[in-house]
Amino acid sequence: MSSFLETACLASFLFLMIVPGVYGVHLYLLMFLSFWRRSSVRRYQAATTTRYTRETPENLWPIVTTQIPLYNEVTVARRVIEAAARMDYPVGRHEVQILDDSSDETRELVDQTVLELRARGYDVSVVRRADRTNYKAGALAHGLKFSRGKYIAIFDADFVPDHQFLRKLVPLIESDPQAGCVQGRWGHLNAGENWITEGLALGIDGHFSVEQGARAWSGFLLNFNGTGGIWRRAAIDDPRVGGWHGDTITEDLDLSYRAQLVGWRVIYCNDVVSPAEIPADVNALKSQQRRWATGSIQTARKLLPLVWKSPISLLQKLEATLHLTQYSVSVFMLLMAIFGRTLLWTVPAEKAATWLGVSSVLVLAGAAAPSIAYMYARWTLSREVVGLLRLLKFILLGFGLAVNNGVAVLVGLVQRGGEFVRTPKSGASAQSRGRGQYASLRSKLWLFEIALGAFCLVQWAAFLKADHYVGGSFMLLYAFGLIAMGLGTRRQTAARTAAHAPPRSIPAAPVHLETSPEPAMRISA
Numbered sequence: 001m002s003s004f005l006e007t008a009c010l011a012s013f014l015f016l017m018i019v020p021g022v023y024g025v026h027l028y029l030l031m032f033l034s035f036w037r038r039s040s041v042r043r044y045q046a047a048t049t050t051r052y053t054r055e056t057p058e059n060l061w062p063i064v065t066t067q068i069p070l071y072n073e074v075t076v077a078r079r080v081i082e083a084a085a086r087m088d089y090p091v092g093r094h095e096v097q098i099l100d101d102s103s104d105e106t107r108e109l110v111d112q113t114v115l116e117l118r119a120r121g122y123d124v125s126v127v128r129r130a131d132r133t134n135y136k137a138g139a140l141a142h143g144l145k146f147s148r149g150k151y152i153a154i155f156d157a158d159f160v161p162d163h164q165f166l167r168k169l170v171p172l173i174e175s176d177p178q179a180g181c182v183q184g185r186w187g188h189l190n191a192g193e194n195w196i197t198e199g200l201a202l203g204i205d206g207h208f209s210v211e212q213g214a215r216a217w218s219g220f221l222l223n224f225n226g227t228g229g230i231w232r233r234a235a236i237d238d239p240r241v242g243g244w245h246g247d248t249i250t251e252d253l254d255l256s257y258r259a260q261l262v263g264w265r266v267i268y269c270n271d272v273v274s275p276a277e278i279p280a281d282v283n284a285l286k287s288q289q290r291r292w293a294t295g296s297i298q299t300a301r302k303l304l305p306l307v308w309k310s311p312i313s314l315l316q317k318l319e320a321t322l323h324l325t326q327y328s329v330s331v332f333m334l335l336m337a338i339f340g341r342t343l344l345w346t347v348p349a350e351k352a353a354t355w356l357g358v359s360s361v362l363v364l365a366g367a368a369a370p371s372i373a374y375m376y377a378r379w380t381l382s383r384e385v386v387g388l389l390r391l392l393k394f395i396l397l398g399f400g401l402a403v404n405n406g407v408a409v410l411v412g413l414v415q416r417g418g419e420f421v422r423t424p425k426s427g428a429s430a431q432s433r434g435r436g437q438y439a440s441l442r443s444k445l446w447l448f449e450i451a452l453g454a455f456c457l458v459q460w461a462a463f464l465k466a467d468h469y470v471g472g473s474f475m476l477l478y479a480f481g482l483i484a485m486g487l488g489t490r491r492q493t494a495a496r497t498a499a500h501a502p503p504r505s506i507p508a509a510p511v512h513l514e515t516s517p518e519p520a521m522r523i524s525a
Contacts, residue, residue: 005346013343016336017366020329024366026322031373033214038270038380041217045172045269052171058090062174064166064230065149069099069139071132073157074106076277078113083160084153085122088167095123097147099139101132134246135419136226141244149233156227158277160189168272169230180235180264181256183212184228187275196285197278199393202386204278206374209270209381216268220319221260221312226252228274235264247417248302250295257303257320261310282488289401290408293327297412300324327409333399334406337452337478341459367474371395399474400481403449446489453482 066084070077084096096117100110110126117124127143134141140154151170155161162168165184173182185208191201215222224231236243236255240262248254256266279285300321307320371394375386411418457479463472 002346009343009346013340016332016340016343019332020336021366023322023326023329024369026319027210027369027373030214031210031376033218034210035376037217038213041213042271045271048175049168049171052175053167056171059093061090061093062150062170063093063095063148064089064151064153064170065143065147066094066096066153066155066161067099067140067143067147068096068155068157069101069136069143070106070110070157071101071135072104072106073102074104074109076157077106077109080155080157080159080161081110081113081124082117084155085117085124086163087161087165088163089170092123094166095125095148097143098124098126099143100126100128101135101139134244134251135249137244137246137251140251144233144236144243147233152231152233152236154227154229154231155274156276158189159227160275161228162272162274165272165274166230169269172267172269173230173232176265176267178263178265179232179267180238180259181224181229181231182267182269183216183222183224184272184274185209185212185270186225186228187273189275189277190280191278193278193280195393196282196397197280198390199395199397200278200285202374202378202390202394203370203397205381206370206377209377210373212268213270215319215323216266220316221257221307221323222266222268223253223323224256224266226250228276232264235259238262238264248295248298249291249418250299253296253299253324254302257299257307257324261303261306261312282485285397286401286404286485286489289405290411293330293405293408294412294415294418296324296327297409298416301413327405327412330402330405331409333402337402337456337475337482341463341472341475367395370398395477396481396484398481399477400449400485402478403445403452403482404485407445446486449482449486449489453479453486456482 066087068080068084073080081096081098087094098110098114100107102110107128114124114126125146127146129139129142132138144152151173153161153166169182169184173179186204188197188201188204191197212222212225214220235241236259238259241255241259241264243255244251245254245258260266279288304321304324307317307324310317312320371391374394375391378384378386456475460472460475460479463475
């Protein structure tokens with residue numbers, strides 16, 4: 001029995017190590033592919049944009065509708081609306097559509113901002129619904145009924161679109177009839193605000209510069225990131241695609257995969273950047289990560305059967321599977337924190353040392369993949385060498401989110417749809433810190449995070465000598481990361497709960513409202 005128990009514990013220990021290692025190797029491959037194709041793609045895209053701009057008269061550029069979905073965003077609403085309206089594009093061929101589901105003073109601010117912009121000649125309108133059915137996906141779908149654009153640009157509230165965004169991306173999608181979407185890169189308005197934004201900025205740069213580039217430039221399926229991109233309306237309206245769906249909380253990932261499975265392509269342009277605000281507090285970060293983790297697993301449940309039945313190549317299917325399930329690594333990280341090192345308690349010290357040595361190589365190889373890939377990404381973007389302190393902040397974020405994201409993955413396995421809990425914004429920028437007006441949805445797992453962090457610390461100390469003072473170092477990283485996340489959640493009190501308050505009636509600004517046959521309203525001239 002003891003021999004069986006030893007074998008079972010060793011097998012379980014190695015399984016917890018190997019699965020994350022697979023995703024680590026996958027990231028190494030993506031890094032290689034992005035390096036291999038980056039230069040040629042950049043040259044091609046630059047040439048395409050230059051040629052289209054030179055050969056196309058202003059009056060023949062396609063009409064574009066920019067949609068801005070809002071829900072209680074009083075701190076950032078004016079900023080994004082004004083930036084979108086001021087984007088450079090031929091006169092009369094760009095409309096901005098504010099999809100406002102707000103239930104607070106954001107409504108008045110939006111109406112006032114729109115009136116000011118219309119008085120200066122900008123084509124800006126507001127569309128409102130009777131309720132928030134299907135949340136962001138429902139707002140985007142509803143707004144399409146009142147839009148006139150051949151292409152639909154989308155920006156979340158915390159973004160500040162670049163003045164040349166449309167001029168640079170429209171030629172890319174217009175020049176490729178099979179392109180259903182073109183995605184730009186996210187930039188950062190407040191990357192240096194604190195240790196959370198510094199670490200997360202590194203991760204976001206890695207996602208866009210390595211992962212998105214490698215997938216797009218190598219013929220793999222990739223995702224529209226929900227903002228900072230442009231959709232071809234025909235792709236959304238394609239009956240085989242089915243438009244925006246509300247049965248997952250990552251409607252962007254869902255739509256982009258469904259479109260690609262029927263033949264539409266998604267273009268990625270690394271050189272067009274839209275700066276955005278990064279979550280600067282623990283609860284806002286957790287809220288964002290929960291949504292992404294739960295939604296990606298919901299999309300995997302929904303679409304992986306279709307992926308494997310589709311006529312795409314085996315390599316594309318394998319990569320899509322790893323892509324859609326990548327948040328599942330958090331479950332294995334969580335199990336590793338709870339059981340990993342203690343599984344070797346039943347194994348003789350000499351035998352455990354051998355297996356710990358082997359597993360440490362796997363752990364280091366897998367755990368180092370994001371750090372190496374994202375350091376490479378930062379180098380390609382700005383020729384910046386990432387310092388050890390910033391790298392440590394990124395690593396601690398990854399370990400610290402294991403509980404939050406692991407639970408979110410499990411929710412995604414059993415839950416269909418769910419509330420779209422948007423990430424509160426503060427209006428922060430590189431010049432100043434924002435003043436948050438909305439409370440983040442407070443995680444209830446902080447006690448467990450602190451307790452698990454303390455347990456990891458005990459494991460590290462208990463095996464310190466047996467691990468030759470270095471073998472169990474990952475438990476120390478778990479301890480610091482989990483305790484930091486738990487304490488960060490505990491300290492933040494819900495100063496305001498407007499983000500989750502029931503809707504209240506707010507009178508609009510004194511403007512003429514044209515009520516459509518649908519439950520919506522548009523500010524008209």
